[in-house]
Amino acid sequence: MTETLTRTERKATSVPQRRDSRRSNLLSILLWLCALYFVLPLVWLLIASTKDNSDLFSTFGFWFGRGFSLWDNLVSVFTVRDGQFARWGLNTIIYAGVSAIGASLLATMAGYAFAKYKFPGATAMFSVILGAIMIPLTALALPTYLIFNSIHLTNTMWAIIVPSLVSPFGVYLMRVYAADSVPDSLLEAARMDGAGELRIFWQVGIRLLSPGIVTVFLFSLVATWNNYFLPLIMLNSSDLYPLTVGLAQEQSASAAGGGAQALFSTVITGSFISVVPLVIAFLFLQRYWQSGLATGSVKG
Amino acid sequence: MLKATKRATALAASVVVTALTLAGCSSSDNGGSPVPSSSKAGQAEIDKAMNTPTTLTFWTWVSDIDDEVKLFEQKYPQIKVNVENVGQGPDQYQKLRTALKSGNGAPDLAQIEYQHIPSFTITKSLLNLTPYGAGDLKSNYPEWIWNQVSQDGSVYAVPQDSGPMGHLYRSDIMKKAGITSPPKTWDEYAADAKIVKEKTGSYIGDIASNEPVGMVGLLWQAGAQPFGFDGNKTVTIDVNSAEAKKVYSYWQNLIQQDLVSTDPDFNDQWYQGFSNDKYAGWVTAAWGPLFLQGTVKDTAGKWAAAPLPQWNAGDNVSGNWGGSTNAVLSTTKNPIAAYELAKFINTDPASTKLLNTQQNLFPAMNSVLNEASFTDATSDFFGGQKINELFAQISPTVNTKFQWLPFMDYAYSEFNNTVGNAMTNKGDLSAAADQWQDKLVGYAKQQGFTAQQ
């Protein structure tokens, strides 16, 4: 077991030193220029969130405006409509957190089973799961809504969490990952010791699968965090909105409502805040998701 | 593309015919929503309902309407109201329809614009309010408004606000162009447009290409009757009539000469157009003045308002753009309390005053329209002009017989695809209107209506 662990670890950490250090200035400059493309819009967002409405529309986009209103905007973000933004943020954390934990658990169990057991119907089930990636989910929205509504689940948190528990890609990834990182010999040894199958999974499997689990967790987290469509149709009470729907609605209210409702700079600042947590999550969990993805794509 | 549409329509139509024959008279309950009794709800019933602990759900996008709702809750402490904002206009209607379709989750009452009332009465989703005493409200409103919420003796909503149309303009830009009085006719408007553009570089106005409601308001003024609905199975569709084409070709001419812009409205860029003098005016509705006031503060004092230019000199007619109602959904379990809430918000003097002063809504009720404190108010934003008085005078000049289709969402989205597109591309609006007509007739037939053209 220790052997497998180090094998996975090495993939993630030891690689940077393995290449020679002949740096290419030209290529470096080129890539850093390209990086501007990815970063500048976010820089714009950061700068825009320091402007008030009139500076937003009248000053140069990539430099600060006449006034520095970041603080005012932040205050406005958290006080507009009785501070609903904080509520939306909390909702988003709940939706994304619970869904991601649930989805990675379900996907890990299923992926492990598909990889480590040969059981009747496995191939058929797995093909159906893979095929499901092709289904345009938005098109299922209305039937899902109708079904949920008939069991009184719309406009509840469950309406967002339950559908987000399904991650066919997660199952696929975990299957590949489990096949690669859980050696059969280890399972056999555990069986010899008289451990039950489920206990083997919980005590041996889960530990070996952890980088993969983190990967699925992160991707489910992002998927739910960024989901706009599902909450848009499922929720009516703004108390239940996640950030995406709340911000989009605030934006359209400021466009249509005029007057006191012109919250453009508030929406922009709110957008900026909504991006930060995910970026941090990816930063800190980098090591895990990269190694998780490595196996998934190689064996795919 | 047209050919393909026609084929699809023909196919759909043939299926419809078969279906109608098959369906026969199975759907015979066309009589409207069930009415508890033919007589009005008695005061005793009302008192009982209003003193029973009840929770009402109210969908509206009017911001901070909670203040008016609080007044209601103070008067009726047993009734609790959940105000939910599920989106602006069409977004809310979508949710409402899906909720209605699935049979639960719909609110007790909802904000509905005049133009969308038939879209909900066709599905029998609105409660006829006559048995609850709504008939008594008739005398409170201008005739055209009452016609919008009632049909054949049934009342489906309580009017909240209205949008008789007028012309707002920047007196400073006009003056710079040497124009001292606002255009009285559309001919004058076109002539002024040319002068304004030449002398100042501004457009005399923006006729937004994504704004079917505004365009329909102009058709309304011109006496066109593009839509009609008998409340049952017959719709009238005539969006390419001679009167309508007069309006289209008028604007087409201005658009093609680049004398008016066609920027989409109510987005951030359009707001900018007002503060950077891109537009010298706005053909809009009575809610426009307060709206501008909050949006482009830096142009305060430079604005003036006038009635809409007329097609024939000496006429005095207007159209309507916008305005909405509170309607009670037929699925409600608390019809009396829901109706009382709709009535209270929109007729109680304290509440209607708030609606006007805080929510920027232009009143629908005669009593508010004619109240001295309302009409005498001067607006600094409009250089001291009595804006309310002007629009209060315009309100009775709105054509009274204007109807809608029971599927305005579709009609508007097709407007954008046809006429709106032609406006953006400076194309032939009348030809686009013919396309719009075809689409609407096709859709009506496909939905099982008899379409009169």
Next chain:
Amino acid sequence: MTVSAGPVPRRSAGATAARRQNRAAYALVLPFIIVFAAMLIVPLAYSAYLSFFRTQLVGGEQFAWLANYLRAFTDPSFLGGLGRMAIFLVIQVPIMLGLALFFALALDSGRIRGSKALRLLFFVPYAVPGVVATLMWGYIYGPDYGPIAQVVRAMGLAAPNLLSSHSILGSMMNIVTWEYVGYNMIIMYAALRAIPQERYEAAEIDGAGQFRIAWSIKIPAIRSAIMLTVIFSIIGTFQLFNEPSLLHTAAPNSVGDDFTPNFYAYNVAFVNQDVNYAGALAFLLGIVIAVISYFVQTAQNRRQGEKR
């Protein structure tokens, strides 16, 4: 994306062991399958069922056989959306994946200064919600006050209208590229990292240049990862929804409600309230995606076969 079957449990374990293992396997798979069936299969079946009916505002619901499907074949909105997505597929996907591959190879070559930081910068847009990305780009594109227009005007040129109906498809491609280059790059990069170094050390000693190594060793080695990104991009393209729906608000005349097939199906279902037709559209769209994915995959497999 074909996956080899799992290892067979040792036969010597005996029939009871096999049964025990089957039970365990089902117990592990079941929770996912239940939620999967409830959230995907049931709505799908329901949608299929609905797609054979027709609901009219007047006249109610009747069985309509395949009328909804036939209607889609002559529906200019649906076909137009498909066509637009085909253009998207042919232009945007290769650009996006080409960039992703280039970045991945460059970062993997070990010749870049600050490659760790770069990797993150490229990837950051993926963590930005589509709603926020579209909102932000909507501002940046703004023809009057957007920074692009400001820069172009400062250079004395006429500012392009990036939200006009002629350029909106390109503008949308840019947003999607911005969002997903990093994501695809990470998949490819992770695959590159997993290639055993010995495979090309020899080539390096032989004096093969980086481009040659990339072309003849690295790219073939991560073929399956690239394939994965291709398939995901095909699916993603045909399912575009957030971008058109939000740009529809910013540029209503440029982005029609039938701009992408998925957005159209949504509008048919929710605006036109035609669940039946929307169901048919969804199925056809699913079939189109499946067929294209299948062809891309077989074409790729055949090429791979020829090379061997």
